[in-house]
Amino acid sequence: MNAVANKNLSRIQREKRSKIQKAALEVFSEYGLRSATLDKIATACGLTKPNILYYYSSKDQIYFEVLNGLLDEWVAPLHKISKEGEPIDELLGYMKAKLKMSKQKPKESKLFANEILHGAPLMQNILATSLRQTLDEKVAVIDHWVSEGKLANVSGYHLFFSIWAMTQHYADFDVQVKAILDKNEDELFQEAEEYLTNLLLRMLSFPTELTVSTKSS
Amino acid sequence: MNAVANKNLSRIQREKRSKIQKAALEVFSEYGLRSATLDKIATACGLTKPNILYYYSSKDQIYFEVLNGLLDEWVAPLHKISKEGEPIDELLGYMKAKLKMSKQKPKESKLFANEILHGAPLMQNILATSLRQTLDEKVAVIDHWVSEGKLANVSGYHLFFSIWAMTQHYADFDVQVKAILDKNEDELFQEAEEYLTNLLLRMLSFPTELTVSTKSS
DNA sequence: TAAATTTTTGACCAAATGGACAATTATTCT
DNA sequence: AGAATAATTGTCCATTTGGTCAAAAATTTA
The missing domain is CATH 1.10.357.10 (Tetracycline Repressor, domain 2)
Known part of the structure; x- marks a missing residue:
C-alpha cells in the first residue's frame, strides 16, 4: 500500500526516480539530511541538479520519499x-x-x-x-x-x-x-x-x- | 592527561572557552558537525561569531576539541x-x-x-x-x-x-x-x-x- | 514528418555560512 | 595615568548550496 505515486508514470520517469532514490539513500545515509547536497546526489546518479529537481520538487521531498519508501520494509519483521x-x-x-x-x-x-x-x-x-x-x-x-x-x-x-x-x-x-x-x-x-x-x-x-x-x- | 591546553590561559580565556565548548556540545550533538553553524553556537553561548573565532581557529577545531575533551570521560568506566x-x-x-x-x-x-x-x-x-x-x-x-x-x-x-x-x-x-x-x-x-x-x-x-x-x- | 509534449541542461540567483580584518573597547601592566 | 596588550565587534568576502528558468534536445503523438 506504499509506492502509490508510481501509478501514472512513464518508463523514463520510473527509471529516473528509482535512480535518484537509490543515489539519495546512498548520500543521505552517509551524510544525513542537512549535510547531504543535491550535487552529491546528482553526481551519485549521473544526472544534473536541475534534472533531479524536475522529478522531485525539493531536497526535503526526496528525503521524505526515501524514508517513507523504506518504512514499511523496515517494520515488516515486527508484523x-x-x-x-x-x-x-x-x-x-x-x-x-x-x-x-x-x-x-x-x-x-x-x-x-x-x-x-x-x-x-x-x-x-x-x-x-x-x-x-x-x-x-x-x-x-x-x-x-x-x-x-x-x-x-x-x-x-x-x-x-x-x-x-x-x-x-x-x-x-x-x-x-x-x-x-x-x-x-x-x-x-x-x-x-x-x-x-x-x-x-x-x-x-x-x-x-x-x-x-x-x-x- | 587531557586538558593540557588550559595551562597558560587567563581567567577570561578559560571562562569563554568553557562557555563555547558547552554551547558547542549542545549544538553539535543536536545537528552534527556539518550542519551545526557557528552562528548557532554563538547564539547558544551569547558571544559573537568573530569572538568565537578569536578563541578557536575554526569550526572544525571546536568540534575536535569538544570530542577530545569528552573522550577520556567517555571511556573511563571501561578502565x-x-x-x-x-x-x-x-x-x-x-x-x-x-x-x-x-x-x-x-x-x-x-x-x-x-x-x-x-x-x-x-x-x-x-x-x-x-x-x-x-x-x-x-x-x-x-x-x-x-x-x-x-x-x-x-x-x-x-x-x-x-x-x-x-x-x-x-x-x-x-x-x-x-x-x-x-x-x-x-x-x-x-x-x-x-x-x-x-x-x-x-x-x-x-x-x-x-x-x-x-x-x- | 511535423507538431506537441516531455526531458535535459547551462546560466543564473539569493540565502546561508565559514572565516578575515581593521577598528574599537576593555583589561592589565608599569 | 598611560602605554601595552587582550578581547570584542561591525563589516565584509568567497564559497556553497537549494532552487529557478528559459532555451535546447529528445521523445511521443497525430
Whole structure:
C-alpha cells in the first residue's frame, strides 16, 4: 500500500526516480539530511541538479520519499511475529530477521538511525502512532506468553529496545565494530547471531530449560 | 592527561572557552558537525561569531576539541573494570555506569553516536588503537574469568558491543523510546536498569545459579 | 514528418555560512 | 595615568548550496 505515486508514470520517469532514490539513500545515509547536497546526489546518479529537481520538487521531498519508501520494509519483521507460533522461536526469528537487515541493508539502518538521533523531525508522528500501536500489540502477545508460562518474565518493551539496539549496532556503528574486530563481514555476523541467539535463549527461557540449550565451546 | 591546553590561559580565556565548548556540545550533538553553524553556537553561548573565532581557529577545531575533551570521560568506566573484582559485579557495575551516562549525558552520547555513524572521520584512529587496546585487555580479563569457571562462556567483544548498544540506545534514540513509552525519565531508566541487570545476570551466570536471582513479579 | 509534449541542461540567483580584518573597547601592566 | 596588550565587534568576502528558468534536445503523438 506504499509506492502509490508510481501509478501514472512513464518508463523514463520510473527509471529516473528509482535512480535518484537509490543515489539519495546512498548520500543521505552517509551524510544525513542537512549535510547531504543535491550535487552529491546528482553526481551519485549521473544526472544534473536541475534534472533531479524536475522529478522531485525539493531536497526535503526526496528525503521524505526515501524514508517513507523504506518504512514499511523496515517494520515488516515486527508484523511477522505470530502469537500462534512458539514464543521463543518467534522472538529468535525476529532477532535474526533484524540482524539480517543490519547486514544486508546497513544504509537503510543508518538512515533511520540518523533521523531518530536528530529528533526524528519527519517520523515522530509515525513513531508515536503507527509503530507504537504495532509494538503495543506485540508486547501484549509477549505478556500473554509470559502469563501462560511459555516465556520467562520480561518487559516486552525493553526486550524490543534491546533487540533493536543490539542488531542495529552492527550496521550503525560498523566503523567502530570493524575497528575493534577485524573479521570479515560473514564471520562477524555469524558470531553476532550465535551470541544473540544465546543471549535471547538465556533471557527468555526458564533456568531449568536452559541447561539443555547451553553449549560449552 | 587531557586538558593540557588550559595551562597558560587567563581567567577570561578559560571562562569563554568553557562557555563555547558547552554551547558547542549542545549544538553539535543536536545537528552534527556539518550542519551545526557557528552562528548557532554563538547564539547558544551569547558571544559573537568573530569572538568565537578569536578563541578557536575554526569550526572544525571546536568540534575536535569538544570530542577530545569528552573522550577520556567517555571511556573511563571501561578502565574501572577490575580483574580482582567479582566478575558479575564488575560487569553489572560497568553496565550501570554506562546506563547512568546515558541518562546524565545524553548529549555526549549523541555526539559520539553521530560521529561514529558517519564514519568517525576524527576518531577512527583512536578507535582502532587506544580503544581497541583497552578493550582487548578487558576481553582478556573476561576470557580469564570464563576459563576459571567464574562466568558463563560468552564472547567478550560481543558482550561489550551489546552493553554499549543497549545502554546508549536510551540516550541516542530517546525520541523513539519516549514515543513508545511515555514514562518519566527516572522511571524509564529505573526499568531499564532492572531489565538490563536481569539480562546480564542471565547471560553471565550458570543456569544453576540463576534460580536464585530470578525473581517473579 | 511535423507538431506537441516531455526531458535535459547551462546560466543564473539569493540565502546561508565559514572565516578575515581593521577598528574599537576593555583589561592589565608599569 | 598611560602605554601595552587582550578581547570584542561591525563589516565584509568567497564559497556553497537549494532552487529557478528559459532555451535546447529528445521523445511521443497525430
